[in-house]
Amino acid sequence: MKAIITVVGKDQVGIMYRVSGILAEYHVNIEDVTQTILQDYFTMIMVVKIDESKSSFHDVDVALHEMAEQQGLSIHVQKEEIFDTMHKI
Amino acid sequence: MTIYKDVLETIHMIEKENLDIRTTTMGISLLDCFGRDHKESAGRVYEKITRLAERLVQTANEVGDDYGIKIVNKRISVTPIALACANTTEEWLLYAKALDDAAKAVGVDIIGGFSALVQKGCTKSDESFIEAVPYALAETDAMCSSINLGSTKSGINMDAVMKMGPLIKKTAYLTRDTSCFGCAKFVAFANAVEDNPFMAGAFYGTGEAENVINVGVSGPGVVKEALAGMEGATLDEIAERIKQTAFKITRAGQLVGREVSSRLGIPFGILDLSLAPTPAIGDSVAEILEVMGLERCGTHGSTAALAMLTDAVKKGGIMASGHVGGLSGAFIPVSEDNRMIAAAEEGCLTFDKLEAMTSVCSVGLDMIAIPGDTPEDTISAMIADEAAIGVINNKTTAVRVIPVYGMKAGDKVDWGGLFGSAPVMEVNRFSSNQFIQRGGRIPAPVHSFKN
Incomplete structure (x- = not known):
């Protein structure tokens, strides 16, 4: 299943490392990454594929949110369809 | 980079503009x-x-x-x-x-x-x-x-x-x-509808199936933000932008509603896109009218602005969902909309203006606090007026007024939470008693005979 992960927060060392570490732990494949710094704010969007035979969307979601809370980041993990339906006719 | 823009737009709508699915209602x-x-x-x-x-x-x-x-x-x-x-x-x-x-x-x-x-x-x-x-x-x-x-x-x-x-x-x-x-x-x-998912007026009609999932989507904050920065735009451009925004909101609701219904194994009924305000800052229908260029909600021009808003919301919603139903439009519940509360307190938004606005909004006189000593017949007469607007114009209308015990015009009542607070509004002091006490039926209007 494809999901979109959005991370926004004050730029700091190791954001990418932490996010991708958790994803690897849960067997989530990163298919695309786009990242920028907007006025000191780190903004990253990842397109990922969750292997549902190995881990559930819910577990990945919870693990990422725990990390985000500790690091003071805002993170969203959402199934891809929401963006397709809202922005494509 | 398109996906980048789309993703950020959606995240912004959810985080900053209060985009949410207001309700899933099981019939x-x-x-x-x-x-x-x-x-x-x-x-x-x-x-x-x-x-x-x-x-x-x-x-x-x-x-x-x-x-x-x-x-x-x-x-x-x-x-x-x-x-x-x-x-x-x-x-x-x-x-x-x-x-x-x-x-x-x-x-x-x-x-x-x-x-x-x-x-x-x-x-x-x-x-x-x-x-x-x-x-x-x-x-x-x-x-x-x-x-x-x-x-x-x-x-x-x-x-x-x-x-x-x-x-x-x-x-x-x-x-x-x-x-x-x-x-x-x-x-x-x-003219109550049988598939309305919004409360307090939801009931499940007898023409419906055994069990369905209806969804109510809101998002006045998202519409308001979409109009910000459109200074100098004509009203057709504004209408177009509202339509596009309503489309996106509806699509999100449609996806979520269908998913809930499929996981529960219950048919999906309808999607109701109604801009329903909450007392939260930035989640106000009145504010949309103000962004359109009115100094306060309730001043002259409010009915026209609301009419355009309701219509554009319906058009965007119809395009986005296979089954749009319920009330779909804009709600104007006074106590639940902080800009409407402010307008009422400043004397800009009056009971009579609200009645006029109900002829073009999606429901009616909603969450209005009135003096506790308002006569029974006066309340019945308010309901008769509102019903007449609905019956003649072939639309749903409703009345939800609260005669607050012991309070008079100008006092303020606070229900807390989603229901908000409201100034007690002045009502007309002249009697409707003899008219109401006649009873009987007001006959159906001539344009109801379509057979």
Whole structure:
């Protein structure tokens, strides 16, 4: 299943490392990454594929949110369809 | 980079502009709940609701998490109780309790459907039901009630309208300890719709299937933000932008609604896109009118602006969803909209202007606090006026007014939470007594004869 992960927060060392570490732990494949710094704010969007035979969307979601809370980041993990339906006719 | 922009736009709508799915409402038919006596029937009502809605709250929360859009309310609407459980033995409270207990057992916010349809006349059962409504509202927490008093096809049942003033005043008195909150759970309708997912007026029509999921989507904050920065734009450009935004919001709702229905194995009914404000800052319908260029909501031009808004929202919604239904448009509940509260306090938004605006919004006079000593006939007359607007213009209209016990115009009442607070509004002091006491029926308008 494809999901979109959005991370926004004050730029700091190791954001990418932490996010991708958790994803690897849960067997989530990163298919695309786009990242920028907007006025000191780190903004990253990842397109990922969750292997549902190995881990559930819910577990990945919870693990990422725990990390985000500790690091003071805002993170969203959402199934891809929401963006397709809202922005494509 | 398109995906980048789209993703950020959606995240922005959710985080900053209060985009949410306002409600998933499960409609449940109670037409097969007759038992040998009322106790058994009420037991069946409770059993059926708790069985079918057992997983509603959990499923809605899971779907909300998956798509990152919160489903704020989980609700249930049922077949109008006056039909499903018709009786003349004054056992209505048994059913009210059954609904209330069932709602609490499955963890939904509100259950609607303690309702009667009397647009053409009252049965004996309906008459005893109307008598019981104030007590039912006073003795339950999560249950909402509504009565349909008129329709374009049948005209207005003025005998029943006459009874609404006393009903509302009695409810206010019985719930005076909670600032007459019982009245906030009662709606008097004309042209009520059978698939409305929004409360307090939701009930589940008799023409519906056994069990469906209806979804109500909101998002006044998103529409307002979409219009920000459009200084100098013409009104057609504004209408176009509203339409596009309504489309996106509706699509999100459609996806979430279909997912909830498929996980529960229950058919998807309709999607209702109604801009429904909440007291939260930035979640206001009045603010949209102000962004359009009115100094305050309620000034001259407000009706035109609201008409355009309601229409553009409907157009965007219709394009985005296979089955748009319910009320779809814009709600103007005074106490739930912080810019409307401010406009009312400043004297810009008056009762009469609100009545005019209801002719183009999607429902009617909503969450308006009026003086506690407002005569019963005056309240009935407000309902008659509103029903006339609905019946003649072929639209749904409703009245949800709260005569706040012991308060007078200018005082302020606070219900807290989603229901907000409201200034008590001045009403016309001249009597409508003789008109209301005539009773009878206002005949259906000429344009209802389409056969």
